[in-house]
Amino acid sequence: MKAIAIFFSILLVACTSKEDSLTIFDVVNINIVGKWAPTYFTQTKNADGTFGEWHRINTFVALPVYEFTSDGQFLTDGKPGANCCFAGNKYSVAVNKISFTETKNCPEALCVACPTSWTINEIKGDTLVLEVCTTRNKYIKIK
Helix, strand or coil, X not given: CHHHHHHHHHHHHHHCCCCCCCCHHHHCCCCCCEEXXXXXXXXXXXXXCCECCXXXXXXXXXXXXXXXXXXXXXXXXXXXXXXXXXXXXXXXXXXXXXXXXXXXXXXXXXXXXXXXXXXXXXXXXXXXEEEECCEEEXXXXXX
């Protein structure tokens, strides 16, 4: 009886995962190669470190399509993706972090202090959730 209780306890723990993060099994084979279009849904980090509700961004400006190529290039709307405050022209993925190189040097830009990498919070089917600084944005894969 004790063995059965231990088995079900282990099974319960193994089947439970945090909604906000990928499990070790999920991050082994992350493949972000392709074009990702914004869904205009975003979450903002609260003071306690949790994320709020998903909100739809209402904007008259089109957000860029991100492209991660198989040879390590990062493109925004088909052009090199280096930006003054984040991203670069080349990327690599390790565990669930996207790191950039070939960044753009903009000494006169006032940038928000952010980590130098993006976090992949979720990738399921054609949906990708990226965390950049204090926001999460949802993207769908363009076929």
